[in-house]
Amino acid sequence: MAQKVKLSTIAEALGLSTATVSLALRDSPLVADVTRERIKEAARELGYIYNRRAASLRTSRSGIVGVCVHDVMNPFYGEILRSIESELDRNRQTFILCNHHDDLSKQRAFVDTLLQLGADGLILSPALGTPAADIGLAEENGLPAILIARTIEGAGVHGFRGDDAYGMGLAVDHLVSLGHRSIAMIGGTRATSTGREREAGYLAGLARGGIAFRTEWRMEGPRDRHSGFDSAAAFLALAERPTAIVCFSDLVALGLMYGLARGGVRPGIDIAVVGYDDIEEAGIATPPLTTVSNGQSEVGERAATALLERLAGMPAMEHTTLIRPELKVRQSCGSGGEE
Amino acid sequence: MAQKVKLSTIAEALGLSTATVSLALRDSPLVADVTRERIKEAARELGYIYNRRAASLRTSRSGIVGVCVHDVMNPFYGEILRSIESELDRNRQTFILCNHHDDLSKQRAFVDTLLQLGADGLILSPALGTPAADIGLAEENGLPAILIARTIEGAGVHGFRGDDAYGMGLAVDHLVSLGHRSIAMIGGTRATSTGREREAGYLAGLARGGIAFRTEWRMEGPRDRHSGFDSAAAFLALAERPTAIVCFSDLVALGLMYGLARGGVRPGIDIAVVGYDDIEEAGIATPPLTTVSNGQSEVGERAATALLERLAGMPAMEHTTLIRPELKVRQSCGSGGEE
DNA sequence: CTGAAAGCGCTTACAG
DNA sequence: CTGAAAGCGCTTACAG
Numbered sequence: 001m002a003q004k005v006k007l008s009t010i011a012e013a014l015g016l017s018t019a020t021v022s023l024a025l026r027d028s029p030l031v032a033d034v035t036r037e038r039i040k041e042a043a044r045e046l047g048y049i050y051n052r053r054a055a056s057l058r059t060s061r062s063g064i065v066g067v068c069v070h071d072v073m074n075p076f077y078g079e080i081l082r083s084i085e086s087e088l089d090r091n092r093q094t095f096i097l098c099n100h101h102d103d104l105s106k107q108r109a110f111v112d113t114l115l116q117l118g119a120d121g122l123i124l125s126p127a128l129g130t131p132a133a134d135i136g137l138a139e140e141n142g143l144p145a146i147l148i149a150r151t152i153e154g155a156g157v158h159g160f161r162g163d164d165a166y167g168m169g170l171a172v173d174h175l176v177s178l179g180h181r182s183i184a185m186i187g188g189t190r191a192t193s194t195g196r197e198r199e200a201g202y203l204a205g206l207a208r209g210g211i212a213f214r215t216e217w218r219m220e221g222p223r224d225r226h227s228g229f230d231s232a233a234a235f236l237a238l239a240e241r242p243t244a245i246v247c248f249s250d251l252v253a254l255g256l257m258y259g260l261a262r263g264g265v266r267p268g269i270d271i272a273v274v275g276y277d278d279i280e281e282a283g284i285a286t287p288p289l290t291t292v293s294n295g296q297s298e299v300g301e302r303a304a305t306a307l308l309e310r311l312a313g314m315p316a317m318e319h320t321t322l323i324r325p326e327l328k329v330r331q332s333c334g335s336g337g338e339e
Numbered sequence: 340m341a342q343k344v345k346l347s348t349i350a351e352a353l354g355l356s357t358a359t360v361s362l363a364l365r366d367s368p369l370v371a372d373v374t375r376e377r378i379k380e381a382a383r384e385l386g387y388i389y390n391r392r393a394a395s396l397r398t399s400r401s402g403i404v405g406v407c408v409h410d411v412m413n414p415f416y417g418e419i420l421r422s423i424e425s426e427l428d429r430n431r432q433t434f435i436l437c438n439h440h441d442d443l444s445k446q447r448a449f450v451d452t453l454l455q456l457g458a459d460g461l462i463l464s465p466a467l468g469t470p471a472a473d474i475g476l477a478e479e480n481g482l483p484a485i486l487i488a489r490t491i492e493g494a495g496v497h498g499f500r501g502d503d504a505y506g507m508g509l510a511v512d513h514l515v516s517l518g519h520r521s522i523a524m525i526g527g528t529r530a531t532s533t534g535r536e537r538e539a540g541y542l543a544g545l546a547r548g549g550i551a552f553r554t555e556w557r558m559e560g561p562r563d564r565h566s567g568f569d570s571a572a573a574f575l576a577l578a579e580r581p582t583a584i585v586c587f588s589d590l591v592a593l594g595l596m597y598g599l600a601r602g603g604v605r606p607g608i609d610i611a612v613v614g615y616d617d618i619e620e621a622g623i624a625t626p627p628l629t630t631v632s633n634g635q636s637e638v639g640e641r642a643a644t645a646l647l648e649r650l651a652g653m654p655a656m657e658h659t660t661l662i663r664p665e666l667k668v669r670q671s672c673g674s675g676g677e678e
Numbered sequence: 679c680t681g682a683a684a685g686c687g688c689t690t691a692c693a694g
Numbered sequence: 695c696t697g698a699a700a701g702c703g704c705t706t707a708c709a710g
Contacts, residue, residue, distance in 0.1 A: 004703095006702095006703055006704080007703065007704065007705095008703080008704095016680075016681085017680065017681045017682075018681090018703085018704080018705090019680075019681060019682080019683095019705080019706080020679085020680055020681075022704070022705060022706090023680090023705090026705095030679065030680085031679070031680085032679060032680090035679080035680085047480075049454050049455060049480060050455050050704090051396075051455065051457070051702090051703050051704065052455040052456050052457075052704095053392045053395050053396045053401070053456065053457055053702090053703080053704085054396050054686090054702070054703035054704035054705090055703080055704050055705070056392050056686090056704090057390075057392045057393050057396055057685095057686045057687065057688085057702090057703085057704075057705095058685075058686050058703085058704050058705045058706080059686085059704085059705065059706090060686075062392070072411050072412070072417070072436075073411065073412065073414060073417035073421075075412060078411070078412035082412075085438070094435070094452050094456075096433070096435045096436070097411075097435070097436040099424070113391075113433050115388050116388060116389050116390065116391040117391050117392065117433075118390070118391075118392055141386075141388060225619075225620060225623065226619065226623060229623040255623060257625075258623050258624055258625045259623070259625075261625040262625050280564075280565065281564060284564065284565060284568040284594060284597050284598070285597055286596075286597040286598075286600040286601050343687095345686095345687055345688085346687065346688065346689095347687080347688095355696075355697085356696065356697045356698075357687085357688080357689090357697090358689080358690085358696075358697060358698080358699095359695085359696055359697075361688070361689060361690090362689090362696090365689095369695065369696085370695070370696080371695060371696090374695080374696085389688090390686090390687050390688065391688090392686090392687080392688085393686070393687035393688035393689090393702090394687080394688050394689070395688090395702090396686090396687085396688075396689095396701095396702045396703065396704085397687085397688050397689045397690080397701075397702050398688085398689065398690090398702085399702075
């Protein structure tokens with residue numbers, strides 16, 4: 001590797017000062033056009049690489065935003081990330097990703113790293129059991145935070161998520177309107193706001209339908225495809241098998257459908273299944289999955305925008321924006337629906 | 340936000356020099372035990388946050404490794420990332436992730452960012468059409484690179500990937516041994532080393548089986564679940580329909596199976612389907628997917644290890660390590676197999 | 679329109 | 695075992 005090219009290398013080569021070179025490279029109007037072009041050309045020729053650490057040490061702006069979610073391999077988060085990414089890209093922010101896998105210590109280590117790097121902001125889907133104080137710590141140290149998908153009481157920051165109770169109610173209402181009187185709910189945990197809200201929506205839906213809830217209908221736990229698959233066996237073993245199932249997520253529903261089919265029970269024909277999230281795969285599954293659209297791209301886009309506003313100097317505001325979910329009727333409830 | 344706490348804040352509070360504080364916080368044996376404890380305690384009490392930009396500017400080591408792949412939502416890459424992540428975590432390297440979506444300019448912008456941040460290394464699954472010179476540029480500027488999943492001729496660095504030609508041959512041999520004489524291959528493109536190798540393996544397998552290749556058997560293109568699904572229609576429209584299909588990837592196979600089922604053709608019963616990669620979902624799909632295990636976690640782990648060795652001072656070596664694939668027989672070829 | 683100088687917060691020889 | 699001083703590569707008032 002040749003001698004490192006820095007601002008002063010360019011300055012010396014051109015007989016100028018580093019101040020002028022610095023200004024020129026950032027398109028300052030203070031520098032004469034001719035000079036600027038000479039400088040830019042020299043920079044290109046010399047293979048100059050801007051040193052962001054040095055700049056950031058001086059300006060205390062790093063151009064880095066941290067994004068931390070449960071797991072990027074989960075399409076639900078993947079779809080949110082996609083819109084965050086395009087929003088941040090447009091604003092020339094680099095983003096650092098982290099999966100916390102609901103491990104609080106991993107999440108903390110990540111926030112710490114962001115602090116050390118002088119990151120400009122954080123978009124977080126908090127791990128199970130994240131105390132409000134963790135968000136406070138970040139904010140106090142100059143790291144503005146925005147919450148997505150899950151929210152935390154008293155965190156004092158803006159959060160964006162779907163209206164889970166309402167959405168799950170939509171799913172149950174749909175099944176009730178189809179004539180179902182025994183409806184199970186598989187997956188999710190009360191340890192997250194999402195899990196609690198969706199369960200509440202399920203219970204409220206049953207109540208609206210005049211259906212008395214039975215504890216064996218509620219199978220807590222599964223939150224991914226594999227555990228959804230595994231839950232099929234337990235479900236099929238039920239003495240009085242419900243005629244319909246609402247799932248915590250599409251991933252759980254998709255795994256469950258694999259499992260039900262394996263057990264000889266045909267989703268959409270022998271039993272009704274509803275998912276939640278409306279991930280891309282839901283539309284091509286066989287049978288196509290009836291589900292509740294959860295506004296992933298809207299969550300991502302609005303969260304990114306909100307963070308950019310914070311970076312621009314807007315104050316934090318404690319508020320949760322609920323994105324309105326929508327029922328997507330396809331064939332997994334045997335009800336015809338969209339092609 | 341209170342006044343920023345830095346090394347000198349601690350030094351002043353304790354009546355020591357910043358040099359001593361710096362050494363103590365990094366557990367240097369040069370500092371007396373008592374002093375070190377006093378310093379660490381003060382740091383904790385004052386809420387000191389280590390400024391990595393400043394440190395990195397001085398040491399020119401950043402503790403950052405960049406990882407860039409086609410798309411982290413693709414479980415194939417997701418599984419590789421998982422093992423990279425755990426390997427790097429153990430070595431306290433922060434990693435920055437980027438999806439290039441086979442867009443060369445995105446990949447270049449990312450490498451540029453790494454250079455500006457003074458990143459320590461790069462693990463890359465190169466975008467379509469990446470010239471060897473791009474890798475050279477990174478290396479010349481002190482950013483050691485390791486390639487995964489796809490390799491580039493003449494890049495001069497170490498790469499890790501599955502032996503695709505051999506693996507695809509395994510799939511075809513299996514189908515031939517089951518008695519199939521007409522075998523299609525769906526998905527993949529000749530623009531990547533992976534696509535070329537897998538196609539070569541398919542062709543070689545046919546030749547070994549004494550089967551004359553027919554151009555309509557080769558349906559290029561699909562590389563994700565959705566396009567796999569879409570390809571089912573084209574396949575079902577074939578005048579003389581092959582009795583078996585090898586797919587470019589599990590994702591393509593899984594999407595295809597959804598599509599075939601939608602068309603009333605039952606995978607594992609009416610037609611044999613083989614995937615590639617052995618992602619986790621393959622085992623729970625219905626029917627369980629026969630596929631070729633592609634050693635994702637081995638690729639990730641070895642690539643990370645190789646990079647860490649480079650960081651420790653080992654020279655670059657131009658070499659491609661081929662991980663040996665393995666056939667996983669399940670039920671999608673109607674052949675019984677594992678439970 | 680351009681330059682000289684200070685400073686961002688660390689670490690690292692070098693003294694003592 | 696601890697301290698004084700230089701320097702990493704930028705940017706930003708301040709002069710001129």
